[in-house]
Amino acid sequence: MTDPAFALVERAHSIVDDRKLSTVAHWKDNHLGGLAIGHMPIYVPRPLIEAIGCLPVALFGGGDAIDIIRGDSYFQSYICHIPRSTVELALSGDFDALDGVLFPSICDVIRNLGGMWRMLFPKAYTAYVDLPQNFDRDIGGKFYVLEMRRIARELQERGAQPLDPDALRECIALENERRAVIAELDALRRAEPWRVKASEAYLIVRAGGAMETKSHTLLLREFITAVQQRTVRPIDNVRVVLVGSFCEQPPFALIRALEKSGCDIVDDDFQLGMRMIDGPIEIAEGEDPLDALARAYLDKGQETASRYIGDLIKGASLVRRVKECNADGVIFAAASFCDPALLDQPMIEAALTKASVPHTSFKFAENLGQFSVIREQAGAFSDAVKLWGAAS
Numbered sequence: 001m002t003d004p005a006f007a008l009v010e011r012a013h014s015i016v017d018d019r020k021l022s023t024v025a026h027w028k029d030n031h032l033g034g035l036a037i038g039h040m041p042i043y044v045p046r047p048l049i050e051a052i053g054c055l056p057v058a059l060f061g062g063g064d065a066i067d068i069i070r071g072d073s074y075f076q077s078y079i080c081h082i083p084r085s086t087v088e089l090a091l092s093g094d095f096d097a098l099d100g101v102l103f104p105s106i107c108d109v110i111r112n113l114g115g116m117w118r119m120l121f122p123k124a125y126t127a128y129v130d131l132p133q134n135f136d137r138d139i140g141g142k143f144y145v146l147e148m149r150r151i152a153r154e155l156q157e158r159g160a161q162p163l164d165p166d167a168l169r170e171c172i173a174l175e176n177e178r179r180a181v182i183a184e185l186d187a188l189r190r191a192e193p194w195r196v197k198a199s200e201a202y203l204i205v206r207a208g209g210a211m212e213t214k215s216h217t218l219l220l221r222e223f224i225t226a227v228q229q230r231t232v233r234p235i236d237n238v239r240v241v242l243v244g245s246f247c248e249q250p251p252f253a254l255i256r257a258l259e260k261s262g263c264d265i266v267d268d269d270f271q272l273g274m275r276m277i278d279g280p281i282e283i284a285e286g287e288d289p290l291d292a293l294a295r296a297y298l299d300k301g302q303e304t305a306s307r308y309i310g311d312l313i314k315g316a317s318l319v320r321r322v323k324e325c326n327a328d329g330v331i332f333a334a335a336s337f338c339d340p341a342l343l344d345q346p347m348i349e350a351a352l353t354k355a356s357v358p359h360t361s362f363k364f365a366e367n368l369g370q371f372s373v374i375r376e377q378a379g380a381f382s383d384a385v386k387l388w389g390a391a392s
């Protein structure tokens with residue numbers, strides 16, 4: 001019998017691989033006047049973009065599918081790969097369906113890319129999204145609301161609809177629904193990783209980056225229903241949490257290679273933007289939904305390398321996650337030259353070591369072609385954890 005979940009994964013894969021953004025162009029054909037607004041990782045307030053009649057489109061570079069010819073000439077050699085492939089795609093016309101791009105404040109590379117974009121594509125809308133690093137509602141909260149108002153106003157000047165609080169309330173409700181279904185999928189992955197492979201969950205969640213929230217929720221629900229009907233047998237793999245890949249994504253084949261090496265990835269930060277708000281965005285009675293969106297980011301934003309954590313201890317939340325997932329160990333997989341991830345690595349590893357959580361690490365580039373060494377390393381890690389013990 002054919003596996004209905006597999007057809008959904010294939011559909012998601014074709015959306016993820018659609019580097020010319022034909023699904024986005026199709027959306028625009030069906031939404032005359034609607035703007036498609038790209039955004040770099042990790043997170044932008046997608047409900048805000050949808051509330052003003054635009055389609056937010058998550059951009060994750062070119063993966064291993066393109067040759068970089070012009071993109072390299074804009075950057076020094078010792079930075080990560082994603083800005084090069086992003087420029088390459090744009091210069092090749094692959095992003096022609098986009099009306100603008102948002103550059104969230106996660107690192108200097110993304111900031112510089114935003115500045116470069118402004119010079120390369122002066123007619124396109126380009127905005128730097130300065131996410132708050134002060135989590136006081138009266139300071140960072142007010143600032144973030146002003147940032148969101150500015151973006152909505154600038155997009156309105158480009159043809160988007162005016163920001164209507166009721167439309168935003170509706171989009172927040174849709175986002176909450178999507179988030180709840182992703183949480184359901186994550187719980188299923190943790191409970192029965194042999195039923196839902198991490199690589200499948202990755203594609204199903206990532207496809208939503210170029211879809212309306214409502215359609216994505218439908219896809220997620222269909223997938224969960226389909227995998228629940230699978231006849232599967234438990235496999236005795238090692239349960240790992242993978243972190244460090246929150247921006248540039250590893251090649252898809254590398255995720256598959258890790259699975260084949262005996263690791264069940266039961267939690268990860270691949271598509272962190274989709275999970276950035278931990279739990280629903282709650283709107284209090286009579287509250288401006290924009291304030292609620294800001295409050296959710298301040299109070300419920302996931303800990304990640306680009307977010308200031310004050311006096312908290314780096315790695316402590318990861319140790320908690322490992323325990324919550326009942327994981328056996330951690331794989332730290334960061335893009336080469338990813339400063340935010342690599343600056344965190346020693347502190348994260350120290351926290352894992354202190355908590356007796358086995359861990360290993362490697363670096364990748366989105367266009368990495370050979371993973372035999374990484375696969376062997378992951379296989380040896382999985383064997384070592386099986387032989388000598390998991391996280392206590």
Ligand code: SF4
Pocket residue numbers: 080081082083106107108109110247248335337338339340341
């Ligand atoms: S991979 Fe790291 S360094 Fe590169 S753009 Fe992303 S966060 Fe910045």
